[in-house]
Amino acid sequence: MFPRPIQQASAPAQTAYKTMLPIALILWLLPLIAVAVFSIKPASDFTQGNYWGMPGSFEFVNNYGQVFFNSDMPRYMLNSVLITVPTVIGAVALSAMAGFALGVYNFRSNIWVFFMFVAGNFVPFQILMVPVRDLTLDLGLYNTKTGLVLFHIAFQTGFCTLFMRNFIRALPFPLIEAARVEGVAEWRIFWFVVLPLMKPALAALAVLIFTFIWNDYFWAIVLTQGPDAQPVTAGITSFNAQYRAAYHLMSAGSIVAALPPVLMFFLMQKHFIAGLTLGAVK
Amino acid sequence: MSGVTLDTVIKRYGNTQVIHGIDLDVQDGEFCVFVGPSGCGKSTLLRMVAGLEETTEGTIHIGARDVTRLDPSDRGVSMVFQTYALYPHMTVEENMGFGLKMTGHPSSEIKSKVAEASRILKLDDYLKRKPKALSGGQRQRVAIGRAIVRGPEVFLFDEPLSNLDAELRVEMRVEIARLHKEIGATMIYVTHDQVEAMTLADKIVVLRSGRIEQVGAPMELYRDPDNRFVAGFIGSPSMNFIRGTVQGTEVVSNGLAHAVPKTGSAQDGQEVLIGLRPEHLTLKPGSSHRVDLTESLGGVSYVHLIGPDGEKIIVEERGDHRSSIGDQVDLVVDPDHMYLFDAASELRVR
C-alpha cells in the first residue's frame, strides 16, 4: 500500500494526520457549508451584510417552507423524477441488450459498432443541439418530458453500452458456452445467465445515470421550457431569477435541488464508485 | 454407437491454420485424452467436437450422426470447463438442472436426474448452496454433475483439474476415473498433466502443432514411442537423449563409456539419438559424466549429470544409494530399455 500506512508512523505524525483530516475536509467543503448555512439564515442577515457570520436567527423552517410550499420547486422536482427514472430504465435496458450483443458475439463489424457508441458518447453534445431540437419539435415533443427522456436515453446509451460491453467481456465466457452446450436459446442466455450476472453493473450504471440526468442542465434548457416539463436544474435558475439576491432562498432551493443525487450517492456509494471506475467516463 | 469420429478435420482462423487434417476414432465408452504442448490445438479440437468452434473442413460424427454443422446443444455432448463455468447466481441444484429446464423438461424429471447425479458425485449435502460457498473440488464436481444430468453420449473435459491444488487434483482424478467406470460413456479429456493422461486414459492422443504425433494406450506410448517428441513428452522426468552413430551392429557415442547394441533397422553410419529414461539408467564409478546436482525426494533421488559434450542427463536413483556432487560416473545402459531415433527426422528406428 502506498503511501505507507500511517499506523506505522510515529505517534505525533498519526495525531497530526488525524487532525489534518477534518480540517482539510472543512476547507474542501467550505463552499458547500456556506450554502448550507446560507439556507438557514434570515433575509435580514444579507441586507445587513452578515454574509459569512453566524445566522442572526434560525430560519430553517421558514426558508425551506418557502421553497416547498411557495414556489414551483416541488413541480420541478417531480419533473426531474419523471425524467430521470424513465431515462435510467430506458438507457440501462437498451445498453444491456447492446452490451450483450457486443460483448458476446464476434461478428465482423462488432468493433466498429462498438466504436460508434464510444465515439458518439464523446462528441461534444453541442453539435447535436440544433438538429435534436428540430427533431424534437418535429416529433411534437418539444417541451415535453418524453422528448427529453428520449434524447437522454439515446445519448446515455452510448456511454452505458461502453460500460456494459466491457463488463460483459469481463464475464467468464465459458458460462455462455456452457449454456449453449446445454441447448439454451440465445435470448434465454441473455435473460437467465447474463442479466443476473450483470446486477452489479446494472446497479452501478443506474445510480450513475441517475445523477448525470438529474444534474443535466444544458438539454433541459434546449428542449424544455417552463414548469410543465423542466427539471429542477433549470427550475432552480428561474427560481433564482424570481428570488434574485435572496441568498437564503436561493441556497435553500439549491440544496433541495441537490438533495436527491446526494442521497443517491450516500445510499448507493459502493455502486456509484464502481460505476465511475468501471465505466470511467462521463 | 456413440463413439466420436473425426475425418480430416481442419480448422483455420482467417489465414492461420491451427488444425491440420486430423483423423481420429474414439470408440464408444472409451476414455480418450488429448495431450500436447501449450497451443498445439487440444482445446480447439475439443471445442470443435462440442460445436463451440466451427469446423472449417472435414466431418465429425458422433455415433452414426454427422454433427459437423449442428448446434452444440444438438450434438448430445456435455462439456466440463477448466473454470467450472458454474452460474454463480444459481444453487447447485439449479445449476445442474438449468439445461433441462431450458429445454423444457418437466420438473419432476429434472429433479430425479439431479438427484441421481448428485448421488453419484456425493453432492447431496450441497444442493441448496451457491457455487461461491463451495470449495474448488466441489465446484468441479458440480460442473461434472451438470454434464451428467443431461445424459450425453459424449463427455468433453477441457483441463478440468488444472485450477485445483495438487492434493485435490489427485483426489478428483481418482473420482473421474471412477465416474467413467460407473457410467461408461465416451469421454474426451484435454490435459497437459502427464499424470492425468497416464492414469486416466484408455487412449492418449499426442498432438503437436495441430497434428497427431501418436495415438495409443498410455503404456504403449511409454514403452513404444513413435518418435522423439512422443518419447520426450511421455514420462517424467523426461527421457534423456544422447547423440550417437551406428557403427556396424553397435551404436557408439561420446556420451557413453561403452558402445551399445544397435536395434532394429538402424543403418551403418546413421546418426541417431539414443533415448534413455532416467529410471532405466544406473550409475557406476567412471569418468564420462560428472554429477552436477542431486535432488533427493526421500524414496527417490534424481542425479543431474553433465556429459562429455556438455549434454545434461538425469538419472533416477532408488533406495539408499546416493551419488554426490562432483562424482565422476559412467552410465550403465539397459539394452532392453533403450530407444534409437534418427537424428534428422527424429523418427524412431525400430
Place this chain on the structure above:
Amino acid sequence: MSGVTLDTVIKRYGNTQVIHGIDLDVQDGEFCVFVGPSGCGKSTLLRMVAGLEETTEGTIHIGARDVTRLDPSDRGVSMVFQTYALYPHMTVEENMGFGLKMTGHPSSEIKSKVAEASRILKLDDYLKRKPKALSGGQRQRVAIGRAIVRGPEVFLFDEPLSNLDAELRVEMRVEIARLHKEIGATMIYVTHDQVEAMTLADKIVVLRSGRIEQVGAPMELYRDPDNRFVAGFIGSPSMNFIRGTVQGTEVVSNGLAHAVPKTGSAQDGQEVLIGLRPEHLTLKPGSSHRVDLTESLGGVSYVHLIGPDGEKIIVEERGDHRSSIGDQVDLVVDPDHMYLFDAASELRVR
C-alpha cells in the same frame, strides 16, 4: 557472519497471534526452507525477516546486527516474490538496476552489476524488454536478478516458483540450486512444494500454526520425523498410517496380516499409529486389502488399496510388476522402514 538468527520472535495482528515465539538459527551460506500447510505463518515469518512486517516481540539478527527495527532497505536482504513483483513499466535492465539507482550508485557501477547478474541468469538477450514480453520463467529470473544485483547478505524467496507451470518449475528449481552454490549467500525460501523443499534445502523448517514442528536436513526429516505431522508432511505420496496396539514386543493391527516388531520405547498396550511410506511397502497375494485403483505413470505405479477397516493405503510399485483392480492382497512391511507414533500425542515413539 551473515546468518540469520530469530530469538523468540512473535507476531500479532491486533489480538490474533500468528507467530508464537520462534527461535531459529540460519547459518551463513545456508539454504533454509520453510514449509508447512497454508496459513501456518511461513510468509509472515519471512516478511518479518525482510522488514516488511513489524516484529511484535523478539529480535532478529542478520550477522551480528540487530535489524529488528530497521527499514527493509537497510537490512541487506533481497526478496523474490511469488508474483515476481517486477515493475511493469521498466525494462529488464531498469528493473534490475532500480535498487542501486535508488541508493544512488553511479550508473557505470549499476551497469556492470546488472551485466554480471544477467550473465549468471542468462538474461542478456532480454535486457531491453519489458516484463510483459517475457515468459513466466524469464520473469522469475529477472526477479532473482534484481535480488542478486543488490548484493545482499541474505536472499528471501516467497514461493517463487508456484506461478510457473510444472516443467518450468523443475527448470527454475535447478537454477536456484545452482545459484545458491555459485554465490553462496544465505537463503531463506518459503514453499509448499515437497519437491522443492527436499531438493533445495540444507535445512528444512516445518511450521504449523505459527510454531516450529521440526528443523533438520531434508533426509533427516524424511528418515527420522519427530511426529506424525512431519512424517505425513514430508514425502510424496504421503506416509500411510495404520492403527495398531503394542502387545509385548509386537504391534498388532487389523490392517496388517501379520504382527510387526515394536520399535524403541513402545509400551505394552499402547495405542499407536504405524507409519509406512508407499515406497517401502510391497504387496503379496492375500486377503487383507483390496486393490481399488491403480495408476500407472510409466516407470512407477501407485496402487490404491482399501484396508479391512476401510482405511486407504497407497503402495508404490516399480518395474513391470502390476496389480490389477479388485485383487486381494496383503501388505509386506519392511521393519527397518516403519515408524511408530503414539496415537494420542502423535509423537514419535522412538
Place this chain on the structure above:
Amino acid sequence: GSHSLSGDLKIFLDTSNPAPRATMEAMIERFGAQHPELNIETTVIDREAYKTQIRNFLTADAPDVATWYAANRMRPYVEAGLFEDVSDLWAEPAIADNLASTKGAMTIDGKQWGVPYTYYQWGIYYRKDIYDQYGLTEPTNWDEMKSNCQTLLDNGVKCYTIGTKFLWTAGGWFDYLNLRTHGYDFHMEMAAGNVAWTDDRVRQTFANWRELIDMGGYVDNHQNYSWQEALPFMVNGDAAAYLMGNFAVAPLREAGLSDDQLDFYQFPAITEGVALAEDAPTDTFHIPANANNKEAAREFLRFVVSADEQTEINNGANLGQLPVNASASIDADKFLEQGFAMLSSNSPGGVAQFFDRDFPAEMAAEAMQGFQEFMVLPDNLDDILARLEQVRQRVYK
C-alpha cells in the same frame, strides 16, 4: 361577450414575476367569466426563458395568444410568418381610435401584427432623501447632472446604480445618451443601420457617456449584477439613482423605500435644442399564425385593450404601468402620473421602444455587449466601435 365562444384557448405569458402574474391571471379569469363555454389554459414562462423559447412554440406547439414585444423585436416572427396579421382588429373603431399612438410600434409592412397591453416610461429614479441631504435638485441639463454627481461622489455616494450582467441595462443608458446628444431621428437612423458606428456623432455620444464613467459615477463591478441585484445599492444608499423602467418601482418599494424617499425625473437634456425623446417599451399580445382558435384569440385581444381592462391591469396595485388605451384612466400613483405626463407632453422628439427592440436582435446583442465593455474599459472604445461597425455591415447587408 357579444357572441358565444367555445373550444380551447391557450395563452402563453412571460409575466413570471409574482405581481404581473397575478394581474394577468385575474384578467384572464374575468375574460373566462364572460365566455363560460371557453376552456382557457394559461402557461406562464420565466421571462428570460420566454425570450429564447418563443421561437420553439411558435413553430411547434403554438398557443392561441402569446405575449411579446413591439417594434423590431417582433420582426423575425412577422417575417417568418409566425404572427397573425391583425390589421382587421386595428380597423375596428374601438381600437383604431383609442390605440392610435401605439399603432406605429405594432406596424410592419403596413400591417399590424398584434396589440399592446401596457407600456411604461423610462427615466431616472432617485433617492430624494439623499439629494435633499446634499442639497441637490433634479437636474435639467447635462452640467447639472454632472455636478450633482460630483457632489454625491465627494460624499462617498455613487451617482448611479446599474447591473449590466445581462447587458440590456447598458442599452438604456446608450438610448438616453444618444437621444439626448443627437435626437430621436438620428437614433432611429442608427437603428435602421444607416449610420456607421464609427461615425463621429456616435463617438460624441460615447464621449459624453465617458464623462460619467471617468468620474466614477457608476457603482463598481456592475458587470457582475443583474438589474435586481443592483437595487440594494440604491436601497442601502450606496448609490443615489437608477436609470430604469417603471417596473423598478415595485421592488424598490418592496425593499422598504417610501414614496418620500423615492422620486423620479426625466433624463436631462444634453445637446441644447435637441428635442427630448423617451424610451417607452411596449409589451404586446400576438396571435401565432399556427393558432387553433383565432376567433377566441381576437376576442381576447379586444378584451385586453378595452378601456376598462386597461385601467384595471395597469393600476398601481397590478402592473403599475401605463395603459395603452387613450380612454383608460391612469392610476393615482406619483410615478405613473409623472410618467404619463412626461410621455404625453414633454416628449416632443418621439417615443422609442428600447434599444433591443428598436435595433435588430443581432446588432443589439453585439452592441449591448460593447456598451458593457465600454463601461468597464472605456479605453477600448475604438476597438469596440470597429467591431460593431463590422457587425452592422453584416446585419443590415
Place this chain on the structure above:
Amino acid sequence: MTTVALPDTDPPKRGWYKRNEIAVTPWLFLAPAILFFAVYVIIPIFQSFSISLYDWDGLGQAEYIGLGNYAELMNDRAFEVSLWNNLKWLVCYLLAIPAGLFIALFLNQTVAGIRIYKSLFFFPFVLSQVVVGLVFAWFYLPNEGLLSNMLAMIGLGPVNVLGDPKLATYGIILAGLWPQTAYCMILYLTGLNAVDPEQVEAARLDGAKGWKMLWYVIIPQLKPATFIAFVVTIIGALRSFDLISIMTNGGPFGQTRVLSFYMFEKALSEYGFRMGYGAAIAVVLFLIMLVFIAYFLWSMYREEKGGH
C-alpha cells in the same frame, strides 16, 4: 448407462432463425440501441455539418452559403476569444489530475472513519454544476464574497474575479476543478487500491521511499487511472457550459465564452437566430474533440488487439 435416445437420423428441419441464430441475435439485441443512437446522435452530427453550410434563422427558409459561416468565423473576434478560452479550459482543467492524485494519496489510509472522509471529499462531484456555479459565484462576490473577505483578512483588497475579463475564466475553471478534482481523486483511489502491494514492497526493499517511490513506482502503475482521468477531464473541459451560463453568462462582455457556450448563444439564446453559424461553431468544436476521440479509440483498439 442411461443414454438419452437421440435420433440417429438427420435432425428435423430447422427454421431460418434457428439456423442463423448466432448471426442474427446480436443484431436483434442491438437494434433498439442503434436506432436510438442513430436518430439522436449519429444523424444529427451529419445534420449539423449540413446546417453549418446554411444561413438559417431557425424560422424561415435556410439559404445555402457554402463555407460562408466558416469564413465569417475566421474574422469573428468572439469566436477567437472562445477558442482561446477553450484552450485555457483544456490546460487548466488538467490540474484536476495532479490535484486529485494528491488528495487520493492523502486519503489512502486505513484510519477509523476514512470511508466517510473519502465520500465527503467526493461529494462535489455529485452536485449539479448549476449548484456549483451558484456557490462559487457567491464565493467570488466582489465585496460580500468569502474570497474577498478572506483576502481582506490577509490585508489584500477585494477582487472582482468574475467581473474581471482577465480573471473570470480562471475563476470559472476553478469552480469546475472542484468537482473534477473529486472525480480524479476517486479514480486514483481505486487505482491506488489496484497497485500491486508486492511491487511496493519490492520497491521498499530496493530502497525507494517517499517521492522516489511515488515517481518511479506508483505513478507508472497508475497509468490506467491517469488515462481515464485524462479522457474525462478533456471531455469535461470541452463540454463546459453549465458553469459559464450560471456564473457569468459569458460575460463580462463575452470574455468567458467558450465554443459550446458561444454556439448556444448564437443559435438559441435571446438574440441568437443563427442556426447555421452556431452549427459551424459546433463543427469546429467537434473537430477539436475528434483529435481526442481518435486518440481514445486508437488506444482502445490497441488494447483490444493486444488483449486477445
